[in-house]
Amino acid sequence: MKLRELLEFNDIAIQCHNYPDADAIASGFGVYEYLRRNGKNPLLFYAGPQKAQKANIVIMTENLDIPIRYMTELDHTPELLVTVDCAYKERNVQKFSADNVAVIDHHICRGELPDLHEVRPDYGSCASIVRQMLLDEDIDINSNEKLATALYYGLYMDTNGFSEIRHAADNDLRDLTRYDETLITLLKNSNLSSSEMLIAGNALRNCKYNNEYGFAVVPTEPCDPNILGFISDLIIQVDSVGSSVVFCPNALGMKISVRSCRKETNASDLAKYITDGDGGGHALKSGGQISSIILGDTDPLKFITERMISYNRDSSVMRAGDEHADTTGMRTYIKKDNVLGYVPLTEIIPENTDVIIRALEGDLPLKASEKLYLMVGVAGEVYPIEKEVFEATYIPCPEKPVQDYEYPPSIIDKENKTFQTLSRSLKGCRAAKRSEILAVELTKYIKVFTKWDKTSYFYGEPGDYLAVRKDDDTDFYIIRKDIFPKLYCEV
DSSP: OOGGGGGGOSSEEEEEOSSOOHHHHHHHHHHHHHHHHTTOOOEEEEOSSSOOOOHHHHHHHHHTTOOOEEOSSOSSOOSEEEEESSOTTOTTSOOOOOSSEEEEESSOOOSOOOSEEEEOTTSSOHHHHHHHHHHHTTOOGGGSHHHHHHHHHHHHHHTTTTTTOOSHHHHHHHHHOOOOHHHHHHHHTSOOOHHHHHHHHHHHHTOEEETTTTEEEEEOOSOOHHHHHHHHHHHTTSTTOSEEEEEEEETTEEEEEEEEOSTTSOHHHHHHHHHTTSEEEOSSEEEEEEEHHHHTTSOHHHHHHHHHHHHHHSEEEEEBTTBOOOOTTOEEEEEOOOOEEEEEGGGTSOTTOEEEEEETTEEEEEEOOTTEEEEEOTTSOEEEEEHHHHHHHEEEESSOOOOOOSSOOEEEETTTTEEEESTTTOEEEEESSOOEEEEEEOSSEEEEEOSSOSSSOEEEOBTBEEEEETTEEEEEEEEOTTTHHHHEEEO
């Protein structure tokens, strides 16, 4: 769905979920500002049992002039009702009649969605979705400091201080937004109440520890996600705890906060595993939502503990460069004649500059070198390649690579904080010898540390492929199941 599609309607109401948080309010404000900019006069509101009274929400709405209203009923049926950070008829949003409905959300929606919807569960916040939708309409949020500040704070709160960021677009909202620093500082220090501190204390007393795998699971009373994160940060400091999950009930099921201090357990992967995909974040800090449909009648503590055990028990670790891959039973595949993208790194960034390569699958830190090239695959995946390896493997060609990417990869200069997409700089190349690899489809979870990064791994799931260079069985890596058939065919 595009925001411009909403302009077909005149009488428009924008609804946040009950007890709205900063992400819901900021997202609603973004849609409100877009409609108002285009000559509409929308209503921005929320409903539910009671009015929002948390200090940070009051400060946010008052200081940013967000015209959100608390309403228990509407005096008429709107022509269009847009729900933000929630889905129509879900349990956390009061139902109102409307001639037409649109949904903008970043949670997995289990029910039927209307024709007008933009639902991206891989995003860490609804604010990130709204920012991207505004960019698609050629609107830079930095032209409106109050809106930029609201969206930035919405992401901050819904990702537990940016620790549960899931998508490259979340990183863009965090890194590229010009916001009111004074107000953000005030908001950051207006989150905890005395009653929430008591919740944290009670949770610590109820901690359950698993000695075999060194993890902790902690149930809490209903509370804001930032309280879960606060408790998680305390639990992970215990010397015997390598990973932890803190959880509490909410209207959709169970909200979880995940921490890890061991490189063999990525908190983002663990969150996705526990939630069946409705989670993510960083390697050390992450979070997510366990749907009540997934939980069923299972006790949440038992459910999470069993998932933690199976995650640790059923996945293996491989380290490229340090060990040889077992190629028994692997088949030989040849690279297809695709036009791929490439660029010598120092053509776009000065030598020895510390940069971050940002792609859909995550951030990759590098130091610019004339001996290093960047390759961009058919799905926008980015990987570094040494100059001499590139020249032996690929041939530059006049054709340009097809750039139909969900998220265009980019490069960020860490020191100067400059940002540029790789799309403008990419050249085309083809495989010189249609190189062959050995590969096998995975039947279990596996973690592969590549030669490029000894501190973090790529997580392979059943259906993905483990690929091994035919001439070097210490060089192996994971290829996602949706990308593999686009790149290779069996010999």
